[in-house]
Amino acid sequence: MKRELRYALRSLSPRPTAALMAWSLPEALPAALSGVAVANAVDRGFLAGRPGVGLLWLASLVVVSLVGAVGTRMVFRRLGDLAEPFRDHLVRRVVGGALRNGADGRPDHGALARLTRQVEIVRDTYAGLVIVVRGFLVTVVGVVVGSLSIAPVIALLILPPFLLGLLAFLAVLGVAAARQRVSVLADERLSDAADRVFSGVRDISACGTQDTAAALVATPVAEQAAAERALARVAALRTACFAVGGWLPLLVLLFAGSWLVGNGLTAGAIMGGATYVLFGLQPALQNFVAGVGGSGLRFVITLGRVLDASAVTTEPRxxxxxxxxxxxxxxxxxxxxxxxxxxxxxxxxxxxxxxxxxxxxxxxxxxxxxxxxxxxxxxxxxxxxxxxxxxxxxxxxxxxxxxxxxxxxxxxxxxxxxxxxxxxxxxxxxxxxxxxxxxxxxxxxxxxxxxxxxxxxxxxxxxxxxxxxxxxxxxxxxxxxxxxxxxxxxxxxxxxxxxxxxxxxxxxxxxxxxxxxxxxxxxxxxxxxxxxxxxxxxxxxxxxxxxxxxxxxxxxxxxxx
Structure with missing residues (x-):
């Protein structure tokens, strides 16, 4: 997995990446200002007996959301400047490797399949990962800035459990990639065993060797089932990681509510902190876990296959x-x-x-x-x-x-x-x-x-x-x-x-x-x-x-x- 990630990071062109991050700044405004707007709407507006002021603060959320939408639109327009050169580089690698191996007497019959299918899978998942990772970073930075502007103690309460859940997910990711690869290989073995048995169905029926035929596929079936159960356990771990990083910050904030009020923190500030958790950190972590844990693994495994198959063999014959x-x-x-x-x-x-x-x-x-x-x-x-x-x-x-x-x-x-x-x-x-x-x-x-x-x-x-x-x-x-x-x-x-x-x-x-x-x-x-x-x-x-x-x-x- 490290090789594939290094390959993807090296493929990030500086200028398109800089443009993408620049347009991410307006997209970060809703994440950064949502908690501040809610805190001021409560403290300066509704609790102060000035509902008009509260409504104006909430209306400001609509304005910054529109600005964020413009930033999101421009981000997607710039995404092609990263994804297409990455695809072109992979195409050159596949074609070049096939030509060099063919010239050395080793024709690459799988090159066409890689060009028409696997490269497109890698390009699409690569673009999706860029969007997911960039959106996650933008949201987290916005939440950190916003929560610090309300009260640093809120950031100190919600960020540690969030980071704990994030680090736990990253630790599980390597295990998930290994088990995904095991599942793919187990599926190949099962398909091969089943094909051999199905091709001899008439002979099996005629000779009464159903038990022997069942024994031939029993081990591949058991291996595939074990691989799928292992993947399911990893999926459960991902859910647990999200629960820690997404819900534990909110629980910590709520349990600390009386202590925060006793130390001079307003109700609006607490609600602003809860807004950052519910509408900032939770969606960001959920999208990150789903995107990296799904498309990310597919990207790593498919890219690994492309890199392996397009490598030029230099071993003497x-x-x-x-x-x-x-x-x-x-x-x-x-x-x-x-x-x-x-x-x-x-x-x-x-x-x-x-x-x-x-x-x-x-x-x-x-x-x-x-x-x-x-x-x-x-x-x-x-x-x-x-x-x-x-x-x-x-x-x-x-x-x-x-x-x-x-x-x-x-x-x-x-x-x-x-x-x-x-x-x-x-x-x-x-x-x-x-x-x-x-x-x-x-x-x-x-x-x-x-x-x-x-x-x-x-x-x-x-x-x-x-x-x-x-x-x-x-x-x-x-x-x-x-x-x-x-x-x-x-x-x-x-x-x-x-x-x-x-x-x-x-x-x-x-x-x-x-x-x-x-x-x-x-x-x-x-x-x-x-x-x-x-x-x-x-x-x-x-x-x-x-x-x-x-x-x-x-x-x-x-x-x-």
Whole structure:
């Protein structure tokens, strides 16, 4: 959030900002003079037996309100001088970043959407924030000046609780931004899971696997619900902040009324102070909380997406790495699900050397599973080549001896545990089974036990699949979220075992997997960046965002890493 706020503040042009503030001065008159007019109308007019004088003071409020309306009109006319250059700067950034990345072989297919939608959202919320923040400052300054002119003690009574509520809201704002970002990512994961289930409704009904389908979306649903509840709690905190800053000053003033009168303060002065609270501070704080807490968060998150996506990638391409006898190599790979579909992978060059540990990360639905299918020869690229040890992945004579893939839903068939573990390596001995289970950290029990897959938990099935893969002769192992049902410590032990065994490619669902890898491939839907953890922290905004989201959403997951 700090980066987006700094970017917005740097975009404030001096001359338009000065003009805007100059026209804010007449707009501040109603806020500054309302309490003074009420105090004089009461003390010098109605309580003094001169109703005409009281009415004249109240009529002065109409005059200053008209002057304030002129100032407001001119403020809105000048607003475009700030908002439009800000929009133009964002447009130049998006277009320039897309052109530079395209010239470097990384076409930016999301640039058009950012130009036509996201930039306009940022421009509109930016203008709204300027109006809200400026109006808040103008009103508060007017109230401070006016209350001091009536009696300094009134300012000393109403301003501290108001500032307390304001500071509490500002403290909550950072938490709200983080939870808003978590909610957006949770919604993306839920949409992805629901789409996968809905696309197989006929198969689910035919096979009677409704419970399995429900389990697939249960976790994303729970995560989304938790994110929404977290946002609701933040909204409740905002309401509490407004109650403190908006109503506590009035209560303090009313409770101190007898003491103020005893110290010579007039009834009109007290009413003037109440006017400042009810018609100055309360509306200003309410508009500020609603505007910054709503449009402000939308501005920060959308602007962050625009800045991240329009950044120019400078990381060297991994295709320059030398291959070896068991290397996995993707050369200029492009793939799309249909002739008219947008490419999921485009012009991708990647070499994974034998014995290397690579993690693949990115938002849900970005193409990580497609990458797995290409690596394992389940999909043929539309352009380019995917080779394992120099042989096309789709043409391997005995693919089970070259690589083994474990998907998220591990397959266990009815039979003995030994049969499940050894079908990729029928020659494996009991000692081999013991060594593999010890390496993975799995306590599987008697190898001659008959397994009933429907009674096994998802974590138990994953442990069986992991030991089976470890026993296979394949030099390459691909884990497509194959440890998602294990705890972080068990996941780390399994990944470390495979990394020591040979080549390992992990589709990471926990960012701790990326921290353990030799290199990380970051997919963002328009390109790919590869590097080690330190390099990506410096060069990939998306990687920083994914890492920050993981640390906020699941802090305990990082402890075993």
């Amino acid at each position: 991994s295709g320059d790495l030398p291959p070896d006898g068991h290397a996995v190599r993707l050369a200029d790979v492009t793939f799309a699900y249909g002739p008219h579909a947008e490419p999921v992978v485009e012009h991708l060059d990647l070499t994974v050397a034998h014995g290397e540990h690579l993690a693949v990360v990115g938002p849900s639905g970005i193409g990580k599973s497609t990458m797995v299918s290409l690596l394992c020869g389940l999909l043929r690229p539309d352009r380019g080549s995917v080779t394992l040890g120099g042989v096309p992945a789709t043409d391997l004579p005995r693919p089970e001896l070259a690589r083994v893939l474990i998907p998220q839903e591990a397959y266990v068939f009815t039979g003995t545990l030994r049969e499940n573990l050894t079908y990729l390596n029928p020659e494996a001995t009991t000692a081999d089974l013991d060594a593999a289970a010890a390496a993975i950290g799995a306590d599987l029990g008697d190898y001659d036990t008959e397994l009933a897959p429907e009674t096994m938990s998802a974590g138990q099935r994953q442990l069986v699949a992991l030991v089976r893969a470890y026993l296979s002769p394949a030099p390459l192992v691909v884990l497509d979220e194959a440890t998602c049902h294990l705890d972080p410590a068990a996941e780390r032990r399994a990944e470390d075992a495979f990394a020591a065994r040979g080549t390992l490619i992990v589709i990471a669902h926990r960012m701790s997997s990326a921290l353990r890898a030799d290199r990380v491939l970051v997919l963002d839907g328009v390109g790919a960046v590869v590097g080690d953890h330190t390099t990506l922290l410096r060069t990939s905004p998306l990687y920083r965002d994914l890492l920050g989201h993981w640390e906020v959403a699941a802090p305990t997951a990082s402890q075993p890493a």
